[in-house]
Amino acid sequence: MRIAFLAAPEGVEQIELTDPWQAAVDAGHEPVLVSTKPGEIQAFHHLDKADRFPVDDVVGQTTAEDFGGLVLPGGVANPDYLRLNRKAVAFVRDFVERGRPVAAICHAAWTLVEADVVRGRTLTSWPSVATDIRNAGGTWVDEQVRICDHGPGKLVTSRRPADLKAFDEAFLEVFAEAEARAAG
Template sequence: MRIAFLTAPEGVEQIELTEPWRAVSDAGHEPVLVSTKAGEVQAFHHLDKADTFPVDEVVGEVSAGSFDGLVLPGGVANPDFLRLDKRAVSFARDFFEQGRPVAAICHAPWTLVEADVVRGRVLTSWPSLRTDIRNAGGEWVDEQVKICDHGPNKLITSRKPDDLKAFCEAFLEEFAKAKEAV
């Protein structure tokens, strides 16, 4: 499977990028770092700068159809920057329109709120997004991992870095099921 990881050039929570990335690689799949600009993305350990990672593909030059699934890492700044970029929002929305699975952790559902794809869905996130999700027509729950199959694709969400093990296991399983179904 070829899995897109969508991040802004700055602000991604490092562990929410590296742990799912490692899980995808360890499972024998291909993780691809997609960003709004070429070059590198700057990761953070909460508010402190951490490592940088090379961008593989740029939004607007790649389509959702070339991937089997999408992972949206969190961090506060990352999804806030992404939701202001029309190409990034469109890229995320395309996964839903094409029935491809999407996984989002922590603050990442902000991008999905902007893409107008949470209506009628049940998901979890960092607690501060609860009102945004409800206002966008979604139902927010406080669970380690929530798998929602409302609509043509699966949406796998988690709350925070402490949920990463369960999040990675859940999205890998759901992405594999979706791939088998195609």
């Protein structure tokens, strides 16, 4: 399965990109780094610059139809930037409307809020995003990982880097189910 990993040109939390990416590779999937601009993205370890990663595809030049699922890594700046980019928000919304699974960790739930896809759903996230989720019509829970299947497609959400093992296991299971369903 081709899996889109959506990240802003600057500000993604590196471990929240690289750990799920490697889990996807290890499970036989093809991760694709999608951003709002071509070139490279700058990852961070909290507030310190970390590594740079090459962009494979650009929102507006690709659609959810090209992928089986979407992973939204966090970092504070990453989703804050993405939620102000209408093409990135539309890209996320397109996955949900098509019923494709979406996985978001930490602050990445902000992008789900902006895409208006949390109403009636139960999610977890970094605690400071809880009020935004509630204000957008969702229910926030303080859990390591939460799988919500209310509405089209499943949402897999997680709180923080310490939850990455559970997040990886959950999103890979949900994405495998979606891939099996699509295969008939």
